[in-house]
Amino acid sequence: MPISPELLQKLAERRKTAMLGGGADKLEERKKKGLTSARERLGILFQPGTFMEFGLHAQHDCHHFGLQDKSLPCDGVVTGVGYVEGRPVAAFSQDFTVGGGAVGRIHAQKICDLMDYAQQSGIPVIGINDSGGARIQEGDDSLSGYGQVFFHNVLLSGVVPQISIIAGPCAGGAAYSPALTDFIIMTKKNSQMFICGPDVIKAATGATVTMDEVGSAAAHATVSGNIHFVAEDAPGALALAQRLLSFLPSNNVMDPPHRPAKSLTLDRDPGMNDLVPADPKAPLDVYQVINRLVDDADFLEVQRDWARNIVVGFARIQGIVVGIVANQPMVKAGTLDIDSSDKGARFIRFCNCFNIPLVTLVDIPGFMPGLAQERGGIIRHGAKMLFAYAAATVPKITVIMRKSYGGAYLAMCSKDMGADLVYAWPCAEIAVMGAEGAVNVLFKREIAAAEDPKKKAAELAADYREKFASPYEAASKGMITDVIEPAETRGIVALGLRNTLSKRETRPPKKHGNIPL
Amino acid sequence: MKKLRVTVEGKAYEVLVEMLDEAGAPAPVAAPSASPASLAPVAAPVASPAPKPAAPAAAGGAGDIPSPLAGKVVSIDVKVGQAVEEGAQVATVEAMKMNTYIYAPRAGTVAAILVNAGDGVEEGATLLRLG
Numbered sequence: 263m264p265i266s267p268e269l270l271q272k273l274a275e276r277r278k279t280a281m282l283g284g285g286a287d288k289l290e291e292r293k294k295k296g297l298t299s300a301r302e303r304l305g306i307l308f309q310p311g312t313f314m315e316f317g318l319h320a321q322h323d324c325h326h327f328g329l330q331d332k333s334l335p336c337d338g339v340v341t342g343v344g345y346v347e348g349r350p351v352a353a354f355s356q357d358f359t360v361g362g363g364a365v366g367r368i369h370a371q372k373i374c375d376l377m378d379y380a381q382q383s384g385i386p387v388i389g390i391n392d393s394g395g396a397r398i399q400e401g402d403d404s405l406s407g408y409g410q411v412f413f414h415n416v417l418l419s420g421v422v423p424q425i426s427i428i429a430g431p432c433a434g435g436a437a438y439s440p441a442l443t444d445f446i447i448m449t450k451k452n453s454q455m456f457i458c459g460p461d462v463i464k465a466a467t468g469a470t471v472t473m474d475e476v477g478s479a480a481a482h483a484t485v486s487g488n489i490h491f492v493a494e495d496a497p498g499a500l501a502l503a504q505r506l507l508s509f510l511p512s513n514n515v516m517d518p519p520h521r522p523a524k525s526l527t528l529d530r531d532p533g534m535n536d537l538v539p540a541d542p543k544a545p546l547d548v549y550q551v552i553n554r555l556v557d558d559a560d561f562l563e564v565q566r567d568w569a570r571n572i573v574v575g576f577a578r579i580q581g582i583v584v585g586i587v588a589n590q591p592m593v594k595a596g597t598l599d600i601d602s603s604d605k606g607a608r609f610i611r612f613c614n615c616f617n618i619p620l621v622t623l624v625d626i627p628g629f630m631p632g633l634a635q636e637r638g639g640i641i642r643h644g645a646k647m648l649f650a651y652a653a654a655t656v657p658k659i660t661v662i663m664r665k666s667y668g669g670a671y672l673a674m675c676s677k678d679m680g681a682d683l684v685y686a687w688p689c690a691e692i693a694v695m696g697a698e699g700a701v702n703v704l705f706k707r708e709i710a711a712a713e714d715p716k717k718k719a720a721e722l723a724a725d726y727r728e729k730f731a732s733p734y735e736a737a738s739k740g741m742i743t744d745v746i747e748p749a750e751t752r753g754i755v756a757l758g759l760r761n762t763l764s765k766r767e768t769r770p771p772k773k774h775g776n777i778p779l
Numbered sequence: 780m781k782k783l784r785v786t787v788e789g790k791a792y793e794v795l796v797e798m799l800d801e802a803g804a805p806a807p808v809a810a811p812s813a814s815p816a817s818l819a820p821v822a823a824p825v826a827s828p829a830p831k832p833a834a835p836a837a838a839g840g841a842g843d844i845p846s847p848l849a850g851k852v853v854s855i856d857v858k859v860g861q862a863v864e865e866g867a868q869v870a871t872v873e874a875m876k877m878n879t880y881i882y883a884p885r886a887g888t889v890a891a892i893l894v895n896a897g898d899g900v901e902e903g904a905t906l907l908r909l910g
Binding site: 542627 | 826847848849873874875876877878879880902
């Protein structure tokens with residue numbers, strides 16, 4: 263006797279109802295607004311036919327405030343696993359058509375169950391956020407749900423990559439789950455993220471602010487630094503997530519998806535020599551260096567529009583996935599300041615978590631001087647760079663292109679901070695401070711006693727520069743692996759990466775270090 | 780001096796009470812001095828008055844092009860009345876051994892130049908104004 267057709271019919275009906283989320287009308291309304299639905303988004307993210315859903319039949323269990331008579335299909339969130347470029351990835355997608363995508367107990371439990379599965383299986387988690395916030399009818403069950411999601415975010419941090427997409431409202435406490443993940447991609451359209459919105463700010467402080475100022479993608483990408491990528495809309499955000507995943511391993515015990523070519527080319531790239539201005543004061547656009555250094559100029563920049571004096575992002579060099587950390591002399595003279603230190607350090611730590619070798623490109627005159635920097639805690643923030651580099655055990659290759667002065671030389675991964683290989687271009691300047699400053703300290707009396715103090719200072723500075731405004735003094739002491747032509751950089755860094763890829767470095771066991779925060 | 784009648788266990792006593800003013804009160808015992816392990820109190824240092832800006836104060840008006848960092852003006856690369864495209868280089872500021880080029884944030888006409896080559900500028904100081 264085969265299974266009763268009635269049972270199959272019932273299953274089909276239940277499936278159909280659940281898949282419609284908030285109902286055909288609401289889905290249609292969304293479409294009219296030009297917005298994709300929760301399920302459409304997962305359809306864009308995953309390869310066709312690969313989605314394995316968890317909890318299609320989930321329902322809320324709230325008995326208060328009239329909710330007992332209401333159905334909330336999937337409890338407002340679609341969760342499951344699908345394939346991205348042939349690798350399984352876990353994802354949840356909040357459904358705004360179901361009770362505004364509000365988070366209740368079962369909703370949160372579904373997300374946590376998915377994260378448990380992802381942790382056990384060692385696969386990345388992508389969270390698509392589109393939720394009005396806590397489901398108020400559920401009271402502290404909802405609050406507890408958020409807490410459990412946060413706890414899982416932290417549990418998974420450094421184990422599997424976690425990417426958040428903000429494709430709708432993400433307000434109040436809800437914003438802290440994305441903040442605990444590795445990357446946030448935010449859509450320009452239809453999304454806001456904030457702790458206290460304009461209404462609360464007005465009530466509490468009397469100040470009138472706009473939503474754009476407080477919670478837009480533009481504000482977070484350029485001012486707060488809370489997010490890492492901006493996309494036009496949800497499909498764009500999902501495409502970015504796919505591109506980001508193409509550089510990341512599935513978990514912390516796997517290597518990133520290197521695609522090493524069978525043979526390495528050590529060909530010279532004369533164009534790289536042409537990039538370097540003869541005048542040391544003329545800035546070098548580090549993007550041009552990066553584009554020539556990496557494969558196919560394919561560089562996925564992270565936090566492009568914030569703290570632009572440092573450039574960080576992912577690329578491949580002759581097939582090997584790398585995290586690039588580079589000073590940008592075109593912005594604020596390439597100095598490290600509070601924001602750029604935070605940006606660099608966080609990126610370095612992500613790469614270290616996930617076995618991504620670091621390539622550091624140095625052209626830095628120093629830390630940013632100024633009262634605001636000192637009072638803002640540049641000591642604490644700059645220390646993050648030192649801490650992150652010293653703590654990183656992935657292959658670390660440093661190229662000193664031009665300036666590398668003082669503490670900033672150390673903060674850009676000098677040999678002392680554990681760089682495995684340090685290359686310097688012939689125009690590199692490695693010194694504790696600039697020539698003029700140095701001679702004023704060293705030869706204060708001689709300069710004062712001279713007939714023409716200005717001339718004397720200039721002469722002494724020229725001597726100092728001759729000695730230190732070159733890489734050879736540092737190279738003679740073993741601080742530099744080799745002095746290379748800019749044209750040789752791509753070949754030599756590629757070779758260095760291959761040779762260092764098998765690096766094994768162990769440290770004394772501890773819970774974790776205490777990075778200055 | 781006040782005269783009071785106090786009754787104790789049914790028996791009345793007449794007593795004189797002298798009100799001591801504060802000066803007459805016993806001196807309060809000073810709290811033991813802070814132990815060396817306690818935190819020394821500090822107040823945030825008062826910010827020194829803002830230095831007289833070498834150049835016009837912070838930019839704010841529409842069309843104002845500010846200096847992105849403190850430094851010395853090397854050159855103003857446009858003239859008053861000149862039309863500039865968005866992204867055109869309009870000035871050069873030197874700081875931290877490096878020239879920083881300043882670009883027009885939008886197309887417009889140079890309405891005013893507020894600094895001269897050689898001037899020191901603070902971060903945010905207006906260099907030029909676009910009309």
